[in-house]
Amino acid sequence: MKTLALDKAVALIPDGASLMVGGFMGVGTPERLMDELVRQGKRGLTVIANDTSSPGRGIGKLVTAGVADKFVVSHIGLNPETQRKMIAGEIAVELAPQGTLIERIRAGGYGLGGILTATGVGTxxxxxxxxxxLDGQQYLLETPIRADFALVEAFLSDYYGNLTYAFTARNFNPVIAMAADTVIVDAAHIVPVGMIAPDHVVTPAVLVDYVVAH
Incomplete structure (x- = not known):
């Protein structure tokens, strides 16, 4: 694990990359990474996340700035800008049921060939x-999802990259950290090794590539 300055961490992300971004309606989304993606003028990204938040917050900043061409999310109801751009054909939006989406990401992280779900059958x-x-029940085979990068927000990171999360900000973050080639973490606090008890670690350091320096 390496500690990197914010601008250098985001500079690792090329145009056209696929990103998983933590958060639920902006809670648990790494805001500094969102701001830096916009500042560096990234283009052509694919963003995989629970939602597109709202204008001016979290992933909503990426929508407004035109950073991404495609979003794979479970809903866009809180962001009229996403809706407008989708209807105008300016961006592509792939909608997936929330449980199906996170399970597909989990399958990608755990090396599974896919998941079976009855959700969506007949629709x-x-x-x-x-x-x-199976046993008279119809299921859809949903394929795994992985990404080039996972952008994770944590509450605590030590200098090895062991992570803990605060309350509901835990949401998608631990799962996406399993399913990307490169994991970049923005932690609210970076503490010495040993300050996080082993049984409190949610995401182990072996999964983390970079922690953004303060």
Whole structure:
């Protein structure tokens, strides 16, 4: 694990990369990383996350700035800018049920070949997907999702990169840290090794590539 300045950490992300971003309606989203993506003028990104937050907050900043061309999310209801751009054809939005989305990411992180879910059977969500019958029940085979980068917000990181999270900010963050080639963490506090008790570590340092310096 390396500690990097904010600008150098974001400079690692090339145009056209795929990003998983933690957070739920902006809670648990690494705001400094969002701001720096906009400042550096990144383009053509694919963003995989729970939602697109709201204008001026979290992933909503990426929507407004035109940083990403595609979003894979579970809802966009709180961000009228996302809706407007989707309807205008300026961005592509792939909507997935929330539970299905996080399970597909988990499958990507755990090396699974996919998941079976009854959610979406008989709806538009099944178009183009393989259906499997088990014990008389129809399921959709949902494929794993991985990304080039995971952008994670943590409450505490030690200098090895062991992470803990605060309350509901835990949400998508630990799961996306399993499913990306490079994991960049913005932690509210960086503490000496040993300050985080081993049984309090949620994301172990072996998964973390870079922690943004303060």
């Amino acid at each position: 538009l969500a099944e178009e183009g997907k393989r259906k499997i019958e």
